[in-house]
Amino acid sequence: MLDKRISEILKEKKLDAILVSDPFNMRYITGFRGGEGYVYLSEQRQVLLTDSRYTTQARDEADGFEIVQVDGTADYIKRLYGFMQEENVKVLGFEDEHLIYVSVKGLQDGCPGVEFAALGGALNRLRIIKNETELKALRQAEHVGDLAFEEILKIIRPGMTELQVAAELEYSMKKNGAVRTSFETIVASGINSAMPHAIPSEKKIESGDFVTMDFGCMIDGYCSDMTRTIVVGKADEKQKEIYNIVLQAQLAALDAVKAGMKGSEVDKVARDIIYSAGYQECFGHGLGHSVGLFIHEDPRLSPKCHEVLEENMIQTVEPGIYVPGFGGVRIEDMIIVKKDGHENLTHSPKELLEV
Incomplete structure (x- = not known):
């Protein structure tokens, strides 16, 4: 089940899904310590995408998340775009404070018809108060x-x-x-x-x-x-x-x-x-x-x-x-x-x- 605080971000910012790229936010949200990959979050689907070096670790640590093994940047984009097409995602939130320009451009080029909305520090703020x-x-x-x-x-x-x-x-x-x-x-x-x-x-x-x-x-x-x-x-x-x-x-x-x-x-x-x-x-x-x-x-x-x-x-x-x-x-x-x-x-x- 999607964290209620993430659901609130989706609603507040009028997003269909969120792409997590910052390794610290990835760790906080999923429990996965590898730091390599992306996390795709929507109300219907929570997926951790990583490569073969980390899939065993991801399955052990990211309880409740679907683990998808990918092979290189093009495969990441293809899989992500597939998820968004299946769910008819029109607006995707992304971590603009983390992703570099070339990564965002690659995602945009590979996901036509999807609007990319900057999240700013919204996900970072989940970590402010410690449990x-x-x-x-x-x-x-x-x-x-x-x-x-x-x-x-x-x-x-x-x-x-x-x-x-x-x-x-x-x-x-x-x-x-x-x-x-x-x-x-x-x-x-x-x-x-x-x-x-x-x-x-x-x-x-x-x-x-x-x-x-x-x-x-x-x-x-x-x-x-x-x-x-x-x-x-x-x-x-x-x-x-x-x-x-x-x-x-x-x-x-x-x-x-x-x-x-x-x-x-x-x-x-x-x-x-x-x-x-x-x-x-x-x-x-x-x-x-x-x-x-x-x-x-x-x-x-x-x-x-x-x-x-x-x-x-x-x-x-x-x-x-x-x-x-x-x-x-x-x-x-x-x-x-x-x-x-x-x-x-x-x-x-x-x-x-x-x-």
Whole structure:
């Protein structure tokens, strides 16, 4: 039976059927983890089309879906058009935020007489509020991140390269049950820590360096995300000042966040603290984002996001200060939004650590 929420999308957007191409939406709707293929959805038919590499997996995972094996792009289009002809589909919703132009053009050319209607983020929004199964996986993924941070504190030292630290974090997460990382691990030391998304390099960590570590892993398909900044050696006064401003901003935002607030309102709590301390040019990104099957989901905590937060949404809270030529600090926790506050999934210490 078609998910009631998808039926509502069909009705609201006056569609006869929907074509799902985004692998995260495919996973969410069908349970299929392979990520290759299309899902065709109508009130009469729910079909997962994939190639021979994945058909056995699809039959095991996509309970209740018809599984159709296809052979190449032309066969995909032929099968899809066949379904639409059988059901007299006039308007097909497609994921315009995922499919590239050449794919859409191929589908349109191969399906004459069918109008293709852009869905925007309608299917993504099905994933915004997490259920208990999802929350369990998210808690475990963040716990594995906590374990990795605990272990890296025991071995990080001057002379290690950023790449070596990243490798140790990733090994620890996989050793503790992670299937893979949820994004490319960031380890940035010294002046590199002034780059929010620095790429780990052969740079050796020196005594007195800030070291920012942003990392996460996947458990049962769900992502974790956390950031901690430490000083290897002793922190100087400016490092302490910057760190404490970021920590104050993060704690204030965590105290403020709850269901019913707008993303922009939570962002402003942290941003006002950083700006009033004179670092308005050093915090250019939003305060946070949702996390789920994909690492960066909506809604977000940012000046531009005015969506109202709801209970059991996930958010990261990650203010930062980045001073070019000096270094930077980011502190990030992942939380579950609750009616009167939040549940923090990240339990690693946040006081300035000198190791």
